[in-house]
Amino acid sequence: MNYTKRAELFRQLRAKHIGCISSVLWKLTGDRELFTEAMQYTLLGMWQHIEKLNGRKAGAYIYRIVLTANSKAWRDRIGKNGHFNHTEGQEQSPDEKLNRIELAGMVRQEISRLPAKQAKAIVMRYFEQQDYENIAVQLCCTQAGARSHVSKAIAALKNKLAVLIE
Protein backbone atom coordinates (compact mmCIF):
# COMPACT_ATOMS: atom_id res chain seq x y z
CA MET A 1 0.00 0.00 0.00
CA ASN A 2 1.53 3.34 -0.97
CA TYR A 3 1.83 6.29 1.32
CA THR A 4 -1.18 8.22 0.03
CA LYS A 5 -3.43 5.20 0.41
CA ARG A 6 -2.16 4.58 3.92
CA ALA A 7 -2.87 8.18 4.89
CA GLU A 8 -6.34 8.04 3.35
CA LEU A 9 -7.17 4.79 5.13
CA PHE A 10 -5.96 6.27 8.38
CA ARG A 11 -8.23 9.27 7.85
CA GLN A 12 -11.24 7.03 7.26
CA LEU A 13 -10.52 4.86 10.27
CA ARG A 14 -10.01 7.87 12.47
CA ALA A 15 -13.33 9.38 11.42
CA LYS A 16 -15.16 6.11 11.93
CA HIS A 17 -13.66 4.93 15.20
CA ILE A 18 -12.52 7.98 17.12
CA GLY A 19 -15.67 8.15 19.23
CA CYS A 20 -15.54 4.51 20.21
CA ILE A 21 -11.78 4.61 20.82
CA SER A 22 -12.14 7.70 23.00
CA SER A 23 -14.96 6.18 25.01
CA VAL A 24 -13.10 2.94 25.70
CA LEU A 25 -9.84 4.70 26.47
CA TRP A 26 -11.55 7.08 28.86
CA LYS A 27 -13.13 4.19 30.74
CA LEU A 28 -9.79 2.41 30.84
CA THR A 29 -7.84 5.42 32.01
CA GLY A 30 -10.21 7.78 33.81
CA ASP A 31 -7.54 10.44 33.78
CA ARG A 32 -6.91 13.12 31.18
CA GLU A 33 -3.14 12.87 31.08
CA LEU A 34 -3.22 9.09 30.91
CA PHE A 35 -5.97 9.27 28.31
CA THR A 36 -3.93 11.63 26.12
CA GLU A 37 -0.89 9.39 26.30
CA ALA A 38 -2.92 6.25 25.55
CA MET A 39 -4.62 8.06 22.67
CA GLN A 40 -1.25 8.97 21.15
CA TYR A 41 -0.04 5.40 21.49
CA THR A 42 -3.26 4.27 19.84
CA LEU A 43 -2.81 6.63 16.88
CA LEU A 44 0.77 5.50 16.47
CA GLY A 45 -0.32 1.87 16.69
CA MET A 46 -3.02 2.39 14.08
CA TRP A 47 -0.56 4.05 11.71
CA GLN A 48 2.10 1.41 12.22
CA HIS A 49 -0.37 -1.43 11.61
CA ILE A 50 -2.49 0.32 9.01
CA GLU A 51 -2.26 -2.60 6.55
CA LYS A 52 -4.00 -4.86 9.03
CA LEU A 53 -6.81 -2.37 9.47
CA ASN A 54 -7.89 -2.57 5.85
CA GLY A 55 -10.58 -5.22 6.11
CA ARG A 56 -13.37 -6.82 8.04
CA LYS A 57 -11.23 -7.40 11.09
CA ALA A 58 -10.27 -3.75 11.46
CA GLY A 59 -12.44 -3.37 14.56
CA ALA A 60 -10.81 -6.32 16.29
CA TYR A 61 -7.32 -5.03 15.49
CA ILE A 62 -8.20 -1.57 16.75
CA TYR A 63 -9.40 -3.15 19.97
CA ARG A 64 -6.05 -4.83 20.37
CA ILE A 65 -4.20 -1.61 19.60
CA VAL A 66 -6.30 0.32 22.11
CA LEU A 67 -5.67 -2.23 24.87
CA THR A 68 -1.95 -2.33 24.13
CA ALA A 69 -1.84 1.47 24.13
CA ASN A 70 -3.67 1.55 27.44
CA SER A 71 -1.21 -0.92 28.97
CA LYS A 72 1.75 1.13 27.72
CA ALA A 73 0.31 4.34 29.10
CA TRP A 74 -0.30 2.72 32.48
CA ARG A 75 3.15 1.20 32.46
CA ASP A 76 4.69 4.62 31.84
CA ARG A 77 2.60 6.06 34.65
CA ILE A 78 3.46 3.32 37.10
CA GLY A 79 7.11 3.60 36.14
CA LYS A 80 6.98 7.31 36.82
CA ASN A 81 5.89 7.34 40.44
CA GLY A 82 4.49 3.94 41.32
CA HIS A 83 1.02 5.34 41.88
CA PHE A 84 -2.05 5.92 39.82
CA ASN A 85 -3.78 9.25 39.53
CA HIS A 86 -7.21 9.62 40.97
CA THR A 87 -10.15 9.41 38.62
CA GLU A 88 -12.15 12.51 38.14
CA GLY A 89 -15.65 11.54 39.22
CA GLN A 90 -19.14 12.60 40.14
CA GLU A 91 -20.37 14.38 43.25
CA GLN A 92 -20.46 12.16 46.34
CA SER A 93 -19.52 12.45 49.98
CA PRO A 94 -15.76 12.93 50.33
CA ASP A 95 -15.08 9.52 51.94
CA GLU A 96 -17.35 7.66 49.58
CA LYS A 97 -15.92 9.48 46.62
CA LEU A 98 -12.34 8.77 47.62
CA ASN A 99 -13.09 5.10 48.19
CA ARG A 100 -14.90 4.74 44.90
CA ILE A 101 -12.27 6.64 43.00
CA GLU A 102 -9.44 4.67 44.50
CA LEU A 103 -11.09 1.35 43.82
CA ALA A 104 -11.95 2.35 40.26
CA GLY A 105 -8.36 3.47 39.75
CA MET A 106 -7.06 0.17 41.06
CA VAL A 107 -9.42 -1.77 38.82
CA ARG A 108 -8.33 0.24 35.80
CA GLN A 109 -4.69 -0.26 36.61
CA GLU A 110 -5.17 -4.00 36.99
CA ILE A 111 -7.15 -4.26 33.75
CA SER A 112 -4.08 -2.91 31.99
CA ARG A 113 -2.17 -5.92 33.28
CA LEU A 114 -4.70 -8.62 32.38
CA PRO A 115 -4.03 -11.07 29.56
CA ALA A 116 -5.25 -9.60 26.26
CA LYS A 117 -8.36 -11.75 25.85
CA GLN A 118 -9.49 -11.22 29.42
CA ALA A 119 -9.02 -7.47 29.15
CA LYS A 120 -10.89 -7.44 25.87
CA ALA A 121 -13.73 -9.49 27.34
CA ILE A 122 -14.06 -7.14 30.33
CA VAL A 123 -14.09 -4.06 28.13
CA MET A 124 -16.73 -5.47 25.82
CA ARG A 125 -18.89 -6.84 28.59
CA TYR A 126 -18.83 -4.03 31.12
CA PHE A 127 -17.64 -0.93 29.29
CA GLU A 128 -19.62 -1.49 26.13
CA GLN A 129 -22.41 -3.64 27.53
CA GLN A 130 -22.13 -6.18 24.73
CA ASP A 131 -23.85 -9.57 25.02
CA TYR A 132 -21.88 -12.80 25.22
CA GLU A 133 -22.85 -13.81 21.71
CA ASN A 134 -21.15 -10.75 20.29
CA ILE A 135 -18.16 -11.08 22.61
CA ALA A 136 -17.71 -14.68 21.51
CA VAL A 137 -17.63 -13.61 17.85
CA GLN A 138 -15.05 -10.90 18.60
CA LEU A 139 -12.89 -13.26 20.61
CA CYS A 140 -13.30 -16.12 18.13
CA CYS A 141 -14.54 -18.49 20.79
CA THR A 142 -17.78 -20.03 22.06
CA GLN A 143 -20.18 -18.16 24.32
CA ALA A 144 -19.04 -20.41 27.15
CA GLY A 145 -15.49 -19.42 26.35
CA ALA A 146 -16.43 -15.75 26.43
CA ARG A 147 -18.10 -16.20 29.82
CA SER A 148 -15.00 -18.01 31.02
CA HIS A 149 -12.75 -15.12 29.96
CA VAL A 150 -14.94 -12.66 31.85
CA SER A 151 -15.10 -14.87 34.96
CA LYS A 152 -11.36 -15.40 34.98
CA ALA A 153 -10.78 -11.69 34.56
CA ILE A 154 -13.08 -10.85 37.47
CA ALA A 155 -11.44 -13.49 39.64
CA ALA A 156 -8.01 -12.12 38.74
CA LEU A 157 -9.10 -8.56 39.49
CA LYS A 158 -10.59 -9.68 42.80
CA ASN A 159 -7.36 -11.40 43.83
CA LYS A 160 -5.15 -8.52 42.77
CA LEU A 161 -7.33 -5.96 44.49
CA ALA A 162 -7.48 -8.05 47.65
CA VAL A 163 -3.68 -7.94 47.79
CA LEU A 164 -3.59 -4.19 47.11
CA ILE A 165 -6.26 -3.38 49.68
CA GLU A 166 -4.61 -5.47 52.37
Next chain:
Amino acid sequence: MNNEKIEEILKNIGAEKLPADVLEIAEHKSRDFEKTLTQSKQPKLIILRDYIMRNKLTKLAAAAVIIIAVTIGVSQFLGGTVTFADVIQPILNARTIVLDLVVGSEETGLLVHDIVVGTKIRRTIPNMGPTIIDLDNARMLRLDPLDKSAVYVDIQGPFQKGMKNHIGLVRDIVADMENHPEWPVQELGQRQIDGQRAVGFLLSEPKMKLTIWADTETAAPIRIELLMGQSQTIIKNIEFDVLVDESLVSMDIPDGYTLYEGELDYTDFDEQDFIIILQFWAEHVLGGNFPDSMSAEDILKVAPVLRQKVDQLNISDEEKMQIGAAMGRGFMFFRQLEFSRTDWHYVGKGVEFDDANTAVFLYRPKGSDTYRVIYGDLSVKDSAPEDLPQ
Protein backbone atom coordinates in the same frame (compact mmCIF):
# COMPACT_ATOMS: atom_id res chain seq x y z
CA MET B 1 -13.96 -7.95 48.35
CA ASN B 2 -16.24 -10.26 46.35
CA ASN B 3 -17.02 -10.72 42.68
CA GLU B 4 -20.19 -8.64 42.96
CA LYS B 5 -18.23 -5.68 44.24
CA ILE B 6 -15.80 -5.94 41.32
CA GLU B 7 -18.70 -6.19 38.90
CA GLU B 8 -20.30 -3.15 40.48
CA ILE B 9 -17.11 -1.14 40.05
CA LEU B 10 -16.80 -2.28 36.45
CA LYS B 11 -20.41 -1.37 35.74
CA ASN B 12 -19.92 2.05 37.28
CA ILE B 13 -16.87 2.64 35.12
CA GLY B 14 -18.82 1.40 32.12
CA ALA B 15 -21.60 3.85 32.86
CA GLU B 16 -19.26 6.84 32.91
CA LYS B 17 -19.94 9.25 30.09
CA LEU B 18 -17.09 10.56 27.98
CA PRO B 19 -16.57 14.18 29.08
CA ALA B 20 -16.88 16.66 26.25
CA ASP B 21 -13.43 18.10 26.82
CA VAL B 22 -11.88 14.63 26.67
CA LEU B 23 -13.54 14.01 23.33
CA GLU B 24 -12.12 17.34 22.23
CA ILE B 25 -8.66 16.23 23.28
CA ALA B 26 -9.09 13.05 21.25
CA GLU B 27 -10.37 14.91 18.20
CA HIS B 28 -7.60 17.46 18.42
CA LYS B 29 -4.85 14.89 18.82
CA SER B 30 -6.08 12.66 16.06
CA ARG B 31 -6.66 15.54 13.62
CA ASP B 32 -3.21 16.86 14.41
CA PHE B 33 -1.70 13.45 13.79
CA GLU B 34 -3.62 13.08 10.54
CA LYS B 35 -2.58 16.53 9.38
CA THR B 36 1.04 15.58 9.90
CA LEU B 37 0.51 12.59 7.67
CA THR B 38 -1.16 14.43 4.85
CA GLN B 39 1.08 17.50 4.86
CA SER B 40 4.29 15.59 4.52
CA LYS B 41 5.67 13.14 2.02
CA GLN B 42 8.50 12.15 4.28
CA PRO B 43 9.01 8.50 5.22
CA LYS B 44 6.65 7.42 7.93
CA LEU B 45 9.26 7.01 10.64
CA ILE B 46 10.42 10.58 10.32
CA ILE B 47 6.85 11.72 10.61
CA LEU B 48 6.29 9.65 13.69
CA ARG B 49 9.45 10.99 15.20
CA ASP B 50 8.49 14.58 14.58
CA TYR B 51 4.99 13.95 15.77
CA ILE B 52 6.15 12.41 18.99
CA MET B 53 8.69 15.11 19.71
CA ARG B 54 6.12 17.83 19.17
CA ASN B 55 3.58 16.14 21.33
CA LYS B 56 5.93 15.42 24.22
CA LEU B 57 5.23 11.76 24.48
CA THR B 58 7.55 9.98 26.85
CA LYS B 59 11.15 10.43 25.93
CA LEU B 60 11.60 6.71 26.04
CA ALA B 61 9.09 6.16 23.28
CA ALA B 62 10.61 8.98 21.30
CA ALA B 63 14.04 7.48 21.56
CA ALA B 64 12.77 4.13 20.38
CA VAL B 65 11.23 5.58 17.26
CA ILE B 66 14.26 7.68 16.46
CA ILE B 67 16.41 4.60 16.67
CA ILE B 68 14.31 2.97 13.99
CA ALA B 69 14.54 6.11 11.94
CA VAL B 70 18.30 6.19 12.22
CA THR B 71 18.47 2.88 10.46
CA ILE B 72 17.01 4.47 7.35
CA GLY B 73 19.43 7.38 7.51
CA VAL B 74 17.52 10.40 8.69
CA SER B 75 19.33 13.56 9.58
CA GLN B 76 19.84 14.84 13.07
CA PHE B 77 17.08 16.39 15.04
CA LEU B 78 17.79 19.31 17.27
CA GLY B 79 14.91 20.66 19.29
CA GLY B 80 14.66 23.69 21.51
CA THR B 81 15.40 21.85 24.72
CA VAL B 82 17.77 18.98 25.31
CA THR B 83 15.96 15.65 25.46
CA PHE B 84 17.28 12.14 25.78
CA ALA B 85 16.43 11.67 22.10
CA ASP B 86 18.76 14.56 21.17
CA VAL B 87 21.53 13.28 23.36
CA ILE B 88 21.67 9.83 21.83
CA GLN B 89 21.87 11.15 18.27
CA PRO B 90 25.66 11.66 18.11
CA ILE B 91 26.16 8.39 19.94
CA LEU B 92 24.18 6.63 17.27
CA ASN B 93 25.43 8.54 14.25
CA ALA B 94 29.02 9.74 14.66
CA ARG B 95 31.59 8.17 12.35
CA THR B 96 34.65 9.24 14.26
CA ILE B 97 34.83 9.46 18.01
CA VAL B 98 37.80 10.19 20.21
CA LEU B 99 37.36 9.42 23.88
CA ASP B 100 38.94 8.38 27.11
CA LEU B 101 37.41 5.63 29.11
CA VAL B 102 38.04 4.67 32.65
CA VAL B 103 37.46 1.05 33.53
CA GLY B 104 36.58 1.15 37.20
CA SER B 105 36.27 4.11 39.45
CA GLU B 106 37.27 7.61 38.37
CA GLU B 107 40.10 7.79 40.91
CA THR B 108 41.65 4.34 40.64
CA GLY B 109 40.39 2.88 37.38
CA LEU B 110 42.43 2.00 34.34
CA LEU B 111 42.49 4.76 31.72
CA VAL B 112 42.09 3.70 28.11
CA HIS B 113 42.23 5.99 25.09
CA ASP B 114 40.11 5.06 22.07
CA ILE B 115 40.08 6.51 18.58
CA VAL B 116 37.05 5.15 16.77
CA VAL B 117 36.82 5.47 12.99
CA GLY B 118 33.78 3.69 11.64
CA THR B 119 34.21 0.08 12.68
CA LYS B 120 37.91 0.40 13.49
CA ILE B 121 39.30 1.32 16.87
CA ARG B 122 42.77 2.26 17.98
CA ARG B 123 42.87 1.41 21.66
CA THR B 124 45.78 2.48 23.79
CA ILE B 125 46.28 1.24 27.32
CA PRO B 126 49.16 2.81 29.29
CA ASN B 127 52.33 0.66 29.34
CA MET B 128 50.74 -1.89 27.03
CA GLY B 129 51.00 -0.28 23.60
CA PRO B 130 48.24 0.22 21.06
CA THR B 131 45.91 -2.32 19.56
CA ILE B 132 44.02 -1.70 16.34
CA ILE B 133 40.73 -3.51 16.21
CA ASP B 134 38.99 -4.08 12.89
CA LEU B 135 35.47 -5.11 13.87
CA ASP B 136 34.25 -5.63 10.31
CA ASN B 137 36.97 -8.13 9.50
CA ALA B 138 37.18 -9.52 13.04
CA ARG B 139 40.93 -8.98 13.37
CA MET B 140 43.17 -7.16 15.80
CA LEU B 141 46.67 -5.90 15.31
CA ARG B 142 48.57 -5.83 18.56
CA LEU B 143 51.65 -3.59 18.60
CA ASP B 144 54.33 -3.69 21.27
CA PRO B 145 56.49 -0.54 21.13
CA LEU B 146 59.02 -2.03 23.56
CA ASP B 147 60.27 -4.86 21.37
CA LYS B 148 58.73 -3.49 18.16
CA SER B 149 56.73 -6.65 17.67
CA ALA B 150 53.36 -7.00 16.03
CA VAL B 151 50.86 -9.81 16.01
CA TYR B 152 47.56 -10.33 14.28
CA VAL B 153 44.75 -11.78 16.35
CA ASP B 154 41.75 -13.56 14.87
CA ILE B 155 38.64 -12.46 16.77
CA GLN B 156 35.91 -14.13 14.74
CA GLY B 157 32.93 -15.30 16.76
CA PRO B 158 31.87 -14.15 20.19
CA PHE B 159 35.10 -12.27 20.79
CA GLN B 160 34.30 -9.97 17.90
CA LYS B 161 31.09 -8.97 19.64
CA GLY B 162 32.80 -8.57 22.97
CA MET B 163 35.56 -6.41 21.53
CA LYS B 164 33.24 -3.77 20.21
CA ASN B 165 33.95 -0.24 21.19
CA HIS B 166 32.34 1.08 24.30
CA ILE B 167 30.29 3.57 22.38
CA GLY B 168 29.09 0.57 20.39
CA LEU B 169 28.01 -1.04 23.61
CA VAL B 170 26.15 2.11 24.60
CA ARG B 171 24.60 2.16 21.12
CA ASP B 172 23.42 -1.41 21.60
CA ILE B 173 21.85 -0.60 24.93
CA VAL B 174 20.10 2.45 23.55
CA ALA B 175 18.92 0.47 20.53
CA ASP B 176 17.75 -2.32 22.83
CA MET B 177 15.41 0.17 24.49
CA GLU B 178 13.04 -0.44 21.64
CA ASN B 179 12.56 -3.98 22.91
CA HIS B 180 12.24 -2.87 26.51
CA PRO B 181 9.65 -0.11 26.75
CA GLU B 182 9.54 -0.77 30.47
CA TRP B 183 13.07 0.65 30.91
CA PRO B 184 12.54 4.08 32.38
CA VAL B 185 14.64 7.10 31.41
CA GLN B 186 15.01 9.40 34.36
CA GLU B 187 16.07 13.02 34.09
CA LEU B 188 18.81 13.84 36.57
CA GLY B 189 18.69 17.60 36.24
CA GLN B 190 21.73 19.77 35.60
CA ARG B 191 25.23 19.88 37.00
CA GLN B 192 28.64 21.23 36.14
CA ILE B 193 30.98 18.74 34.43
CA ASP B 194 34.52 19.77 33.46
CA GLY B 195 33.42 23.40 33.38
CA GLN B 196 30.42 22.69 31.18
CA ARG B 197 26.77 22.93 32.17
CA ALA B 198 25.37 19.44 31.64
CA VAL B 199 21.99 17.78 31.80
CA GLY B 200 21.80 14.13 32.85
CA PHE B 201 19.68 11.15 31.90
CA LEU B 202 19.67 7.78 33.64
CA LEU B 203 18.50 4.57 32.03
CA SER B 204 18.40 1.75 34.50
CA GLU B 205 17.32 -1.83 34.71
CA PRO B 206 18.29 -4.44 37.29
CA LYS B 207 21.76 -5.33 36.03
CA MET B 208 22.66 -2.19 34.12
CA LYS B 209 22.70 1.54 34.67
CA LEU B 210 23.55 3.96 31.87
CA THR B 211 23.98 7.62 32.71
CA ILE B 212 24.55 10.18 29.98
CA TRP B 213 25.53 13.77 30.76
CA ALA B 214 25.17 16.14 27.83
CA ASP B 215 25.99 19.77 27.12
CA THR B 216 22.90 21.86 27.77
CA GLU B 217 23.63 24.00 24.70
CA THR B 218 24.59 21.46 22.06
CA ALA B 219 23.08 18.23 23.45
CA ALA B 220 26.44 16.55 22.79
CA PRO B 221 27.24 13.86 25.36
CA ILE B 222 30.23 14.85 27.45
CA ARG B 223 30.27 12.02 29.95
CA ILE B 224 28.77 8.54 29.90
CA GLU B 225 28.77 6.23 32.89
CA LEU B 226 27.95 2.59 32.38
CA LEU B 227 27.51 0.23 35.29
CA MET B 228 27.06 -3.40 34.31
CA GLY B 229 27.01 -5.90 37.09
CA GLN B 230 29.83 -4.82 39.35
CA SER B 231 31.94 -3.19 36.65
CA GLN B 232 31.83 0.50 35.93
CA THR B 233 33.05 2.23 32.82
CA ILE B 234 33.24 6.00 32.47
CA ILE B 235 33.52 7.52 29.02
CA LYS B 236 34.74 11.10 29.02
CA ASN B 237 36.62 13.70 26.98
CA ILE B 238 34.37 12.68 24.10
CA GLU B 239 34.72 14.31 20.69
CA PHE B 240 32.31 13.35 17.95
CA ASP B 241 33.03 13.53 14.24
CA VAL B 242 36.49 15.04 14.60
CA LEU B 243 39.15 14.87 11.92
CA VAL B 244 41.28 11.80 12.53
CA ASP B 245 44.42 10.59 10.77
CA GLU B 246 43.05 7.33 9.42
CA SER B 247 46.54 5.77 9.32
CA LEU B 248 46.15 5.47 13.08
CA VAL B 249 43.65 2.68 12.52
CA SER B 250 45.53 1.03 9.66
CA MET B 251 45.89 -2.73 9.94
CA ASP B 252 49.26 -2.61 8.15
CA ILE B 253 52.42 -3.36 10.11
CA PRO B 254 54.20 -0.07 10.90
CA ASP B 255 57.74 0.47 9.70
CA GLY B 256 60.35 -0.98 12.05
CA TYR B 257 58.01 -3.57 13.57
CA THR B 258 58.51 -7.32 13.24
CA LEU B 259 55.45 -9.47 12.63
CA TYR B 260 55.02 -12.44 14.91
CA GLU B 261 54.58 -15.48 12.69
CA GLY B 262 51.28 -17.14 13.23
CA GLU B 263 47.97 -15.75 14.31
CA LEU B 264 46.57 -15.95 17.80
CA ASP B 265 43.25 -17.68 18.15
CA TYR B 266 40.64 -15.56 19.86
CA THR B 267 37.72 -17.07 18.02
CA ASP B 268 36.15 -18.45 21.16
CA PHE B 269 36.49 -18.38 24.91
CA ASP B 270 35.19 -20.39 27.81
CA GLU B 271 35.54 -20.80 31.55
CA GLN B 272 38.84 -22.65 31.20
CA ASP B 273 40.40 -19.45 29.86
CA PHE B 274 39.08 -17.57 32.86
CA ILE B 275 40.43 -20.27 35.17
CA ILE B 276 43.92 -19.60 33.79
CA ILE B 277 43.62 -16.02 35.01
CA LEU B 278 42.49 -17.24 38.43
CA GLN B 279 45.35 -19.71 38.58
CA PHE B 280 48.10 -17.27 37.65
CA TRP B 281 46.71 -14.56 39.84
CA ALA B 282 46.48 -16.78 42.92
CA GLU B 283 49.52 -18.95 42.37
CA HIS B 284 52.02 -16.56 40.85
CA VAL B 285 50.95 -13.06 41.89
CA LEU B 286 49.41 -13.48 45.35
CA GLY B 287 51.54 -16.38 46.57
CA GLY B 288 48.73 -18.89 46.99
CA ASN B 289 45.71 -16.74 47.80
CA PHE B 290 42.87 -15.69 45.60
CA PRO B 291 42.31 -11.94 45.17
CA ASP B 292 39.97 -10.01 47.42
CA SER B 293 37.73 -8.88 44.60
CA MET B 294 37.06 -9.53 40.95
CA SER B 295 36.09 -6.86 38.45
CA ALA B 296 37.19 -5.76 35.00
CA GLU B 297 39.18 -3.02 36.69
CA ASP B 298 40.91 -5.56 38.95
CA ILE B 299 41.85 -7.79 36.03
CA LEU B 300 43.12 -4.94 33.87
CA LYS B 301 45.24 -3.66 36.71
CA VAL B 302 46.85 -7.00 37.37
CA ALA B 303 47.31 -7.75 33.66
CA PRO B 304 50.87 -6.30 33.39
CA VAL B 305 51.94 -8.34 36.42
CA LEU B 306 50.38 -11.47 34.97
CA ARG B 307 52.27 -10.86 31.75
CA GLN B 308 55.49 -10.44 33.68
CA LYS B 309 54.89 -13.69 35.54
CA VAL B 310 54.21 -15.53 32.31
CA ASP B 311 57.42 -14.11 30.82
CA GLN B 312 59.37 -15.51 33.76
CA LEU B 313 58.16 -19.06 33.14
CA ASN B 314 60.67 -21.49 31.73
CA ILE B 315 58.65 -22.29 28.64
CA SER B 316 58.93 -21.44 24.95
CA ASP B 317 57.90 -18.07 23.56
CA GLU B 318 55.17 -19.81 21.61
CA GLU B 319 53.74 -21.27 24.84
CA LYS B 320 54.01 -17.91 26.61
CA MET B 321 52.14 -16.31 23.76
CA GLN B 322 49.40 -18.93 23.96
CA ILE B 323 49.03 -18.50 27.74
CA GLY B 324 48.78 -14.75 27.23
CA ALA B 325 46.11 -15.34 24.59
CA ALA B 326 44.21 -17.62 26.95
CA MET B 327 44.22 -14.85 29.56
CA GLY B 328 42.86 -12.42 27.00
CA ARG B 329 40.11 -14.87 26.22
CA GLY B 330 39.53 -15.38 29.93
CA PHE B 331 39.02 -11.64 30.34
CA MET B 332 36.49 -11.69 27.53
CA PHE B 333 34.73 -14.62 29.16
CA PHE B 334 34.42 -12.55 32.32
CA ARG B 335 33.29 -9.46 30.41
CA GLN B 336 30.63 -11.35 28.51
CA LEU B 337 29.19 -12.51 31.82
CA GLU B 338 28.62 -8.85 32.55
CA PHE B 339 27.55 -7.84 29.05
CA SER B 340 25.01 -10.65 28.96
CA ARG B 341 23.89 -9.76 32.50
CA THR B 342 24.61 -13.26 33.69
CA ASP B 343 24.20 -13.89 37.40
CA TRP B 344 27.76 -14.31 38.75
CA HIS B 345 29.46 -13.97 42.12
CA TYR B 346 33.09 -13.83 43.17
CA VAL B 347 33.56 -15.38 46.59
CA GLY B 348 37.29 -16.01 46.54
CA LYS B 349 38.38 -13.52 49.20
CA GLY B 350 40.42 -15.36 51.81
CA VAL B 351 40.37 -18.65 49.90
CA GLU B 352 43.68 -20.46 49.49
CA PHE B 353 44.83 -21.85 46.19
CA ASP B 354 44.22 -25.63 45.99
CA ASP B 355 41.35 -25.57 48.52
CA ALA B 356 39.03 -28.14 46.96
CA ASN B 357 36.15 -27.47 49.35
CA THR B 358 35.69 -23.73 49.07
CA ALA B 359 34.11 -21.95 46.15
CA VAL B 360 35.89 -19.05 44.48
CA PHE B 361 33.59 -18.07 41.67
CA LEU B 362 30.12 -19.10 40.54
CA TYR B 363 27.92 -18.17 37.63
CA ARG B 364 24.72 -19.33 36.06
CA PRO B 365 25.10 -19.77 32.28
CA LYS B 366 22.26 -18.26 30.29
CA GLY B 367 19.40 -20.72 30.01
CA SER B 368 20.85 -23.10 32.58
CA ASP B 369 19.01 -24.29 35.68
CA THR B 370 22.26 -24.85 37.54
CA TYR B 371 25.31 -22.81 38.48
CA ARG B 372 28.90 -23.53 37.52
CA VAL B 373 31.00 -23.36 40.66
CA ILE B 374 34.78 -22.94 40.48
CA TYR B 375 36.57 -24.13 43.62
CA GLY B 376 39.93 -23.19 45.09
CA ASP B 377 41.62 -26.16 43.43
CA LEU B 378 40.17 -24.85 40.12
CA SER B 379 37.85 -27.82 39.79
CA VAL B 380 34.41 -26.96 38.43
CA LYS B 381 31.12 -28.51 39.47
CA ASP B 382 27.48 -27.93 38.59
CA SER B 383 25.27 -26.96 41.48
CA ALA B 384 21.53 -26.40 41.82
CA PRO B 385 20.65 -22.95 43.21
CA GLU B 386 19.50 -24.48 46.50
CA ASP B 387 22.79 -26.38 46.89
CA LEU B 388 25.12 -23.46 46.29
CA PRO B 389 27.95 -23.16 48.78
CA GLN B 390 27.32 -20.45 51.36
